[in-house]
Amino acid sequence: xxxxxAIDFWRGFALITIFINHIPGNTFERYTFSQYGISDAAELFxxxxxxxxxxxxxxxxxxxxxxxxxxxxxLARTVEVYRAQLTVMLLALAxxxxxxxxxxxxxxxxxxxxxxxxxxPIQSVCGMALLTYQLGYFNILPLYVLLIGIAPVFVLVGRxxxxxxxxxxxxxxxxSLVFGWNLPSWPGEGDWFFDPFCWQLLLVLGFVLQGWxxxxxxxxxxxxxxxxxxxAIVLLGIVxxxxxxxxxxxxxPEPRLLFTFExxxxxxxxxxxxxxxxxxxxxxxxxxxxxxGRVVGYLTQMGRNSLAVFSMGSILSLVGQLVRFQTGxxxxxxMLVAGSGLVGLGFTAWFVExxxxxxxxxxxx
Amino acid sequence: MAQPQxxxxxAHMRPVQPSACPTRAFLTRLAPALAALAILAGGSAAAEQxxxxxxxxxxxxxxxxxxxxxxxxxxxxxxxxxxxxxxxxLKILAIxxxxxxxxxxxYPAKLEAALEHALPxxxxxxxxxxxxxxxxSGAAERLRTMVAEAEPDLVxxxxxxxDAIARVDVDAFASALTEAVxxxxxxxxxxxxVDPIYTASMAADVDYNRIVEAVRTVATQQGVPLVRxxxxxxxxxxxxxxxxxxxxxxQFRLNDLGLRCMAEHVALTIATxxxxxxxxxxxKAAPAQPPLTEPQRAPG
Numbered sequence: 001x002x003x004x005x006a007i008d009f010w011r012g013f014a015l016i017t018i019f020i021n022h023i024p025g026n027t028f029e030r031y032t033f034s035q036y037g038i039s040d041a042a043e044l045f046x047x048x049x050x051x052x053x054x055x056x057x058x059x060x061x062x063x064x065x066x067x068x069x070x071x072x073x074x075l076a077r078t079v080e081v082y083r084a085q086l087t088v089m090l091l092a093l094a095x096x097x098x099x100x101x102x103x104x105x106x107x108x109x110x111x112x113x114x115x116x117x118x119x120x121p122i123q124s125v126c127g128m129a130l131l132t133y134q135l136g137y138f139n140i141l142p143l144y145v146l147l148i149g150i151a152p153v154f155v156l157v158g159r160x161x162x163x164x165x166x167x168x169x170x171x172x173x174x175x176s177l178v179f180g181w182n183l184p185s186w187p188g189e190g191d192w193f194f195d196p197f198c199w200q201l202l203l204v205l206g207f208v209l210q211g212w213x214x215x216x217x218x219x220x221x222x223x224x225x226x227x228x229x230x231x232a233i234v235l236l237g238i239v240x241x242x243x244x245x246x247x248x249x250x251x252x253p254e255p256r257l258l259f260t261f262e263x264x265x266x267x268x269x270x271x272x273x274x275x276x277x278x279x280x281x282x283x284x285x286x287x288x289x290x291x292x293g294r295v296v297g298y299l300t301q302m303g304r305n306s307l308a309v310f311s312m313g314s315i316l317s318l319v320g321q322l323v324r325f326q327t328g329x330x331x332x333x334x335m336l337v338a339g340s341g342l343v344g345l346g347f348t349a350w351f352v353e354x355x356x357x358x359x360x361x362x363x364x365x
Numbered sequence: 366m367a368q369p370q371x372x373x374x375x376a377h378m379r380p381v382q383p384s385a386c387p388t389r390a391f392l393t394r395l396a397p398a399l400a401a402l403a404i405l406a407g408g409s410a411a412a413e414q415x416x417x418x419x420x421x422x423x424x425x426x427x428x429x430x431x432x433x434x435x436x437x438x439x440x441x442x443x444x445x446x447x448x449x450x451x452x453x454x455l456k457i458l459a460i461x462x463x464x465x466x467x468x469x470x471x472y473p474a475k476l477e478a479a480l481e482h483a484l485p486x487x488x489x490x491x492x493x494x495x496x497x498x499x500x501x502s503g504a505a506e507r508l509r510t511m512v513a514e515a516e517p518d519l520v521x522x523x524x525x526x527x528d529a530i531a532r533v534d535v536d537a538f539a540s541a542l543t544e545a546v547x548x549x550x551x552x553x554x555x556x557x558x559v560d561p562i563y564t565a566s567m568a569a570d571v572d573y574n575r576i577v578e579a580v581r582t583v584a585t586q587q588g589v590p591l592v593r594x595x596x597x598x599x600x601x602x603x604x605x606x607x608x609x610x611x612x613x614x615x616q617f618r619l620n621d622l623g624l625r626c627m628a629e630h631v632a633l634t635i636a637t638x639x640x641x642x643x644x645x646x647x648x649k650a651a652p653a654q655p656p657l658t659e660p661q662r663a664p665g
Contacts, residue, residue, distance in 0.1 A: 024499045109528070112497060113497055137497070250509075250512070253593050264510070328532060
């Protein structure tokens with residue numbers, strides 16, 4: 001088990017934020033940082049996943065492990081995430097269908113595009129296996145499967161040159177912004193909510209920056225120097241978000257995706273804002289860690305078990321939505337939903353670690 | 366041009382016959398729509414029989430019949446009218462509403478068929494997109510990108526269900542919807558709103574009804590046509606007491622029916638609204654299209 005560190009801390013923080021933001025309309029949503037900027041916790045989550053790949057594909061001494069082992073390691077992780085996605089989808093659909101039956105309310109079947117599944121189960125079940133059928137708010141894991149699936153390419157190129165890996169990634173990113181590349185949804189028209197061709201950039205960026213951070217002191221020095229710029233970007237983001245100022249997609253010049261704030265395509269404005277957030281808040285962990293030990297312990301434990309916590313968070317946020325719907329919401333309900341969710345997520349992280357401990361200490365039966 | 370004038374008179378005429386039989390009353394109320402279809406059809410045969418009840422039978426299928434007053438409110442559709450006047454294909458972006466049992470895949474196809482039936486000389490292309498999330502938080506932004514990508518003449522938007530489910534604040538919903546509709550109108554795109562679905566389980570729900578009300582208010586304020594799906598389904602539910610059962614109970618059956626009828630209801634609303642729309646200046650109408658229903662004025 002890893003000791004508490006900044007990566008796990010921020011990952012835990014992103015997980016909590018995503019959980020709260022996935023219960024739309026709830027009171028606490030407006031207190032998450034996603035409401036005060038252009039980018040949000042999804043960016044943080046994917047970036048840290050890339051950073052973690054950098055850590056995982058190196059030995060304790062910081063030297064890269066053999067390429068074959070990295071490829072197999074990433075393949076194993078892909079299978080693990082894919083399995084989590086299937087499980088979460090099945091449970092979500094069952095929750096939706098069960099609630100509709102129990103409450104005798106067909107409206108619930110409309111929840112997050114689930115209606116398509118119940119209308120066309122034959123196509124949808126194929127789409128589910130292919131990851132092209134996604135429920136609203138359940139679209140990060142499919143992205144994650146795909147990104148880790150293609151990560152070996154970038155990891156192997158990165159073995160030769162990190163700059164080349166980044167250049168390849170930026171090239172794909174810019175091309176998809178200009179040409180509007182995205183993966184299609186099926187069944188049903190439309191595209192993926194998170195465009196993998198664009199979002200891969202954050203994963204690769206995390207991976208490459210981790211490598212540079214390990215090799216030289218340059219990154220750390222520059223990030224200290226750019227700290228004021230980061231703060232300025234964050235402040236600008238707050239102003240834009242609060243005043244609801246954003247470019248009109250009908251008025252910006254072609255190619256439009258270079259200029260809008262669109263989440264699906266991780267547009268440049270979002271990327272720049274995210275880098276600003278990174279510069280402004282990265283030093284915060286060192287300041288906070290000694291002062292809020294328990295919170296750090298709670299968040300880092302979640303960060304260490306991010307897949308399980310994320311999956312459980314998706315399910316719990318759906319349960320929270322159903323509870324809010326049936327009770328009509330309100331501050332008391334929101335406190336109950338958010339509170340039990342946070343306890344549930346903490347328990348999930350603890351449970352996963354307890355299980356792996358008890359597994360490794362006892363021979364399997 | 367005496368004949369078209371006659372049609373208009375018929376269209377705006379109040380029902381004169383005593384209407385003991387409900388079907389008859391219904392058909393009379395449908396007259397404006399019939400006239401609209403007749404005008405749009407443009408053929409002389411249609412023009413000669415503006416209020417042919419048999420044409421009305423075709424306008425809405427039997428299971429979907431709802432009196433016009435309970436089905437829609439009409440408003441101008443300038444961009445659609447302009448597209449028709451220029452003889453271009455009509456580009457429609459249908460947004461929102463996944464769907465429930467039995468209907469999802471068929472809605473865009475049904476809408477296209479219903480519209481091409483109502484507007485026989487017009488090539489209609491429909492792009493159907495789901496819009497996950499709440500209008501009050503984020504989805505309105507996504508809508509803007511979708512509209513910018515598709516650049517449609519008309520957006521048919523099923524709106525409110527997600528926000529109602531998420532229990533978002535009604536005022537926040539209404540202001541976000543107003544802004545989104547206003548934005549589309551400011552770019553010369555017509556909008557038809559479709560309010561949330563009716564189910565008996567939500568009939569007494571105050572918040573839900575306030576969302577339905579908010580959609581209606583915004584439609585009126587912004588001057589866009591509204592398909593009153595909630596009321597239409599309410600009407601159908603009171604009518605179909607002994608309707609065929611569904612393995613999941615009557616509520617589910619009603620939902621299914623509502624979705625099947627929606628395409629027809631939307632098409633009728635568009636056709637009726639078009640009939641009330643003043644023509645754009647100097648329409649390059651083909652000879653087949655009879656010129657216009659009212660004295661020509663510059664679009665307001």
